[in-house]
Amino acid sequence: MNTGLIDGRHITKVYATATGPLVALDDVSFSIREGEFISLVGPSGCGKSTLLSILGGLEEKSDGTLVLAGKHHDAPRPDLGMMFQTSVLFPWRTIRENVRLPGIILGLDKKQQAERCEELIDMVGLKGFGDRYPGELSGGMRQRVALARLLAHDPRVLLMDEPFGALDEFTRETMNVELLRIWEKTGKTVVFVTHNIGEAVFLSDRIFVMTPRPGRLEGIVEVDLPRPRTMEAMRDPRFADHVFNIRRMLGVDH
Amino acid sequence: MSLVHANADDMPAPTGHESMIDRFIAGERRKQRRKHLLHRLLAAGFGLFVLLVWHVATTYGFVHALIIPTPLATFEATGRVMSAEYFWPNVWVTLQEILWGFAIGLASGVILGVGVAMFDTVRATIYPYLVALQAPPKIVLAPIFITWFGFDQASKIAIAVVMCFFPMFLNTLTGLSSVDPNAIKLMRSLTAGRWKTFRYLLLPNALPIMMAGVKLCWTLAVLGVIVGEFVGASAGIGYLIYAMNFQLDIAGVFSLIILLSLFTLVVYQLIEALESRIIFWKQL
Numbered sequence: 383m384n385t386g387l388i389d390g391r392h393i394t395k396v397y398a399t400a401t402g403p404l405v406a407l408d409d410v411s412f413s414i415r416e417g418e419f420i421s422l423v424g425p426s427g428c429g430k431s432t433l434l435s436i437l438g439g440l441e442e443k444s445d446g447t448l449v450l451a452g453k454h455h456d457a458p459r460p461d462l463g464m465m466f467q468t469s470v471l472f473p474w475r476t477i478r479e480n481v482r483l484p485g486i487i488l489g490l491d492k493k494q495q496a497e498r499c500e501e502l503i504d505m506v507g508l509k510g511f512g513d514r515y516p517g518e519l520s521g522g523m524r525q526r527v528a529l530a531r532l533l534a535h536d537p538r539v540l541l542m543d544e545p546f547g548a549l550d551e552f553t554r555e556t557m558n559v560e561l562l563r564i565w566e567k568t569g570k571t572v573v574f575v576t577h578n579i580g581e582a583v584f585l586s587d588r589i590f591v592m593t594p595r596p597g598r599l600e601g602i603v604e605v606d607l608p609r610p611r612t613m614e615a616m617r618d619p620r621f622a623d624h625v626f627n628i629r630r631m632l633g634v635d636h
Numbered sequence: 637m638s639l640v641h642a643n644a645d646d647m648p649a650p651t652g653h654e655s656m657i658d659r660f661i662a663g664e665r666r667k668q669r670r671k672h673l674l675h676r677l678l679a680a681g682f683g684l685f686v687l688l689v690w691h692v693a694t695t696y697g698f699v700h701a702l703i704i705p706t707p708l709a710t711f712e713a714t715g716r717v718m719s720a721e722y723f724w725p726n727v728w729v730t731l732q733e734i735l736w737g738f739a740i741g742l743a744s745g746v747i748l749g750v751g752v753a754m755f756d757t758v759r760a761t762i763y764p765y766l767v768a769l770q771a772p773p774k775i776v777l778a779p780i781f782i783t784w785f786g787f788d789q790a791s792k793i794a795i796a797v798v799m800c801f802f803p804m805f806l807n808t809l810t811g812l813s814s815v816d817p818n819a820i821k822l823m824r825s826l827t828a829g830r831w832k833t834f835r836y837l838l839l840p841n842a843l844p845i846m847m848a849g850v851k852l853c854w855t856l857a858v859l860g861v862i863v864g865e866f867v868g869a870s871a872g873i874g875y876l877i878y879a880m881n882f883q884l885d886i887a888g889v890f891s892l893i894i895l896l897s898l899f900t901l902v903v904y905q906l907i908e909a910l911e912s913r914i915i916f917w918k919q920l
Contacts, residue, residue: 438825464825466818473917474840483836487826517920535826 386413387571388437388455388539393446395432395597405596406432410446412590412599414573416538419565421574421582421589423628429597430575430590431543437573438464438541450539460488463537467544469524471516477503477527478512484535495534502530505564522553529561539571547576558584559613566610583607583624584615591631600631705887713887714894722876730861730872733789737796738857742850745801749808753838754830766805774798775863782868792864792872799860800853807849811842844918847911854907858900 395407407429414420422430435441436448439458448455463484471480481502485495503512506526516524525545532540546554558581565572576582582589589603605624607615615621687707693699694706705713717723748766751758778795785791815838823833865874873896880888912919 435821438821440821440824458825458827460827462825464822466821468816468818470816470818470822472819472837472840473920474843474915484826487823487828487832487836515917515920517917541825 387416387418387451388412388414388573389447389449390437391447393433393436393448394444395429395436395441396444407436407443408596408598410597410599412602414571416571417569419572419574419585419587421576421586422592423576423579423582423589424592424597424600424632425577425594427594427597428592429594430592432597433592434541434543434573434575437539438462440464460535461538463532463535463540465528465532465540465542465545467547469516469521469528471524471527471531473516476513476515477508477519480516480527481530481534484531488535490535498536499530499534502533503527505567506530506560522549522557525549525557526560529557529564533564533568533570537570539573542572542574544575544577546581547578554578554581555613561585562611579625579628580616580621583621583628584611589624589628591628593632603628603631702884702886705890709887710890710894713885714891717888717891718895726871726873726876729789730792730865730874733792733861733864733872734796734857736789737793737861738800738854740793741797741800741853741857742804744797745804745806745849745853746808746846748801749805749812750834752805753809753812754834766802770802774802774860778864778867781864787868787870792861792869795864796857796860799856803852803856804846804849807845807852808842811845811849812838814845815841844915847907847915851904851907851911854904855900858896862896 390410390412393407393410394405397404397406410429410433422433424430432441436443439456439462442456450459451461471477472483475483478499481499482495484490485492485499500512503509506529508523508526508530511519511523516527519527528545532542546557549557562585574582574585583605586605589605591600591603592598593600603624607618607620607624690704691707694701694704694709701709748762752763752766753759774795777798781791781794781798785794812834819837819841820833823837828836861872862874862877865872866878869875873892877889877892880886880892
């Protein structure tokens, strides 16, 4: 029926725990189009990170089907890229060497990768920092490096697990604007996990609102704010409406 | 009022500000240096104090020279021992034993640590036995090893190996296991296999803990060899200490202990220097 880039049908994930089975995801279905910016929003325990791991092929689903680009998908693949709440940079590698890591692991052309990684380091605003080590950089700068590394092997889908969740509010907002700029330039498909509703509205085309115990897809919100978006978007009355609607869907309005 | 004006106009603010900062920094540095010097003086002073107590206690008959020699006698004995014909061949024997024991102990600890960390089947098969073998103090094996491997170097090397193995094994295993789960996820998402994950993530990540193991093993290797030479040997520093003790040459024993300690310490510092180069990122 749906022919998106990623199609999930009745995806269910059950963990066996000491106190009995725990339903982390209960019958979740969705379709994601190529080039879309999707956010998964919900409180802790709603299964958003589990869903992201399943999308990344890192975790097995208990039931349901998942199709990526027309093929059944249940293992990591090089056209996906992952980014985490922590930068996960290797402290013994320079910034440049960290960004080159995906290319090295995947055995990509060295010369092309060298050029591409320099471009990416420039693009995330870290020109001149290539020879530094992660230990010399601030938290925000490290996430910029992680963003460059995410793009190094030119993946088709970016899976981002609360990538700015550990940053302070100001740095996070700057990173949001940067991410949009990069996304608009590259046209990647993004699945972005966050528990920050404002962040989700600001960034996304559509927001998957998820509720916990068991993890369910409560609803999907289409964000009709114009693109390209700048900070101005936050003054749009529709911005506040979306934030309010999502709050209500999550049951935090009473 | 006019004074404020005069100040603002006559003195360019940045320059005054900068010189103030310079002065402040220079002052802070001076304080640091003074503190550093004081600490060194305290340490040196305490050392001199202990030496003085030692000297007074032994020279003026509070402690018999057969129990503790005077500092001067120890110093003289050091010269005598080091220029003796028998000294260097015995040093060579012990040095070889220590280095072989250290190297074999480290290598076996690393190899089995990697094996247990990387392969579930290896872990399931040998891990319980390795832990059980760790239970008895290794020193009790010394007499048995002398029986098994003889009076020569092999038995001392064996004891040093047994002493070194477990700490190195455990530190390797711990180092390879204590890794950020997200880093593992990242490597998996990049479709990195077992060995690429090992080479690019697990091994460098384990190096700090492994180097701590190397340092520990160094002192254990020396300990193992000397104990082995006490239990039964016909050459080596441990044998010399034992023999001199038997001949009541306490000053000679003291000088050997001091020389052995100095040697162990120097190599330990070399390992530390090497460590700070290998795991340079810890200082960033």
